[in-house]
Amino acid sequence: MSDAARxxxxxxxxxxxxxxxxxxxFIDEDFDAHLQRAQHAVEVAHHFGARYVRIFSFFIRPDxxxxxxxxxxxxxxxxxxxxxxRRARGRPAPAGGPDEANRCRGGVRGRVHRPLRGH
Structure with missing residues (x-):
């Protein structure tokens, strides 16, 4: 990463x-390893001086x-x-579609913002 930044x-x-x-x-898959990958993405963002990390809002099953x-x-x-x-829109829309994703975003205090354009 240092070479790339240079x-x-x-x-x-x-x-x-x-x-x-x-x-x-999928929302019912193991989350611990996934959370570690998120931590790594945050570290990479800091290394490159990026403000944003693209995320998705999980694939759900009918429940x-x-x-x-x-x-x-x-x-x-x-x-x-x-x-x-920045939440990217997946195809098909995860987390029950855009309406449900927006309702979920409203229930999270912190750093989950509107979708990235073009995704």
Whole structure:
């Protein structure tokens, strides 16, 4: 990563966001390893001076998983360390579609913001 940061700096380039697959798993799959990947994405963002990390809002099965989505989003917000997450829209829309994703976002205090454009 240091070499990449040096090369970018030599060419006057900056990193605005880190792409990640965070949240692109089914809601009932193991979360601990996923949370560690989120922590790594935050560390990479800090290393490159990026303000944002792209995340998704989890794939759900037909049951109601709102509370689990909120629990996981809160855990992600706790490891943000000054980084803002930007929720990308997946296809098909995870977490019950855009309306449910927005309701979940409203239930998370912290750093989960509106979707990135173009995703």
């Amino acid at each position: 090369i970018l700096a030599e060419h006057g380039l900056k990193v605005s966001a880190i792409g990640s697959p965070i949240g692109k798993v 109601d998983h709102r509370e689990e989505v909120l629990r996981r989003m809160r855990a992600l917000a706790e490891v943000a360390e000054g980084i803002e997450y």
